[in-house]
Amino acid sequence: MELRRPASSPLVDNYVVPGDVVLDLSEMNNQTIKLGAGLRQECDTIQATSAGKLRQLKPNKYWIENSQKRYIPSVEDTVLGIVVDTKPDNFLVDIKGPNLAFLPVLSFEGGTRRNIPKFEIGTLIYARVVKANSIMNPELSCMDATGKAAEFGQLKDGYMFDTSTGMSRMLLSSPTCPVLEVLGKKLSFEIAVGLNGRVWVNAPAASTVILVSNAIMRSESLSGIKQRAMVENLLERLS
């Protein structure tokens, strides 16, 4: 009987850099492996092409997770964009990607030619990426898959700041990240996190907005325990 070893790399959850061999295919037989971002096949090996942590989703999905200042658009990502130009059919939106994204004027709930939304340049929009490939500009939509506005659309008031893509992933991770968990128990505020490394915070008091923003920005390089301690320290100063 042929012994089948599951496709697993010893480097999973470890940091890899371009050129590192993460998987040797010669040791495997008849197994399908799905490669995500940052990996490529070369002969009988799978090699890393970008620096980051190697992740595996059992049984056979591999990708490299890294934290960058630039964002590479991906379908179904929720992003925070800034309107930079308006055209008859589209809004041009900056999502921190290689190219500006298109937001069609009809991609809003109940959008028709009669009720086209009017966004000024500089408007902050929470949207969903519906099309993304390297040779075309990405396309956004302010509706969910069912055609409802859900939480998408213009974000008014509040304060927007930039973080890395890794930080925004951490804020959206499940279970809730320690910073938001501790802040949420003590303060009341609204937050929108885009996977493109933008965060929008709104609260009734300006002091709350400042505290939440600072806590999030400081927490990027801290572990869970240190994050809790830092937030509690900030809250003590506020009270």
Place this chain on the structure above:
Amino acid sequence: MSAQAGPGTYSPAAAAGDRRRERKEELRRHLAEDADWPRADGRSFHDCRPAFMQTGPTTAASGSAYAEFGKTKVIVSVFGPRESKKAMMYSDVGRLNCNVSYTTFATPVRGQGADNKEYSSMLHKALEGAVMLHTFPKTTVDVFALVLESGGSDLPIIISCASLALADAGIMMYDLVTSVSVSCFRKNIIIDPTSDEEAWQDGSLVVAFMPARKEITQLTLTGEWSDGRITNAVELCMDACSKLGDILRDRLKDTATLTCE
């Protein structure tokens, strides 16, 4: 009015110039004798200078790196991928735009660094083989290198530092690129020469190398070399590049570990 130093006045510039002249004279004397000589910094012929590398010194850039090899100090910033200018023709593959500049105080003689105008194209040649340009069509990645202090072997350090900055920016690459130069003095081959040694060399060799793939992305040879010596020099460079590659890898991993703690 002439600002001439009086008899009891100490002029640092003059003192530094005297020291430099003494070192050059000593080197010339050793070369005339055609014997092994102690290098000014105490290294053997096949020893590189102590290296310090760091990622992320420039906050505004997508990725950045700082490198210090002996007295040579370089900072590289990477911006992009960002949309190519409208004037540029459509391209299925991305563009890599490299620019190398020197600070006015980088060299002992003010503005001397401007002589190395070809460094930008040499940096481009060394990196384009390693960067996966097809992964960002219609866009441009800008690499700006600034030499803060020139202490010899500038180009290899710029290449290694730029490679580290590209990895920090998350640009897709086949492998990291490391680079080392050697100088030839009659029968001797010395690795990682200082600016004083470069001034007296008979020939120089710069190798840019991808350590994991064992591929050379650029090889620049100048001066007088014999076939056997070229082979030895290339092997010496490749060995040094592999070791430097390990340093670059460790540097990237250390940075990631520090960020996660």
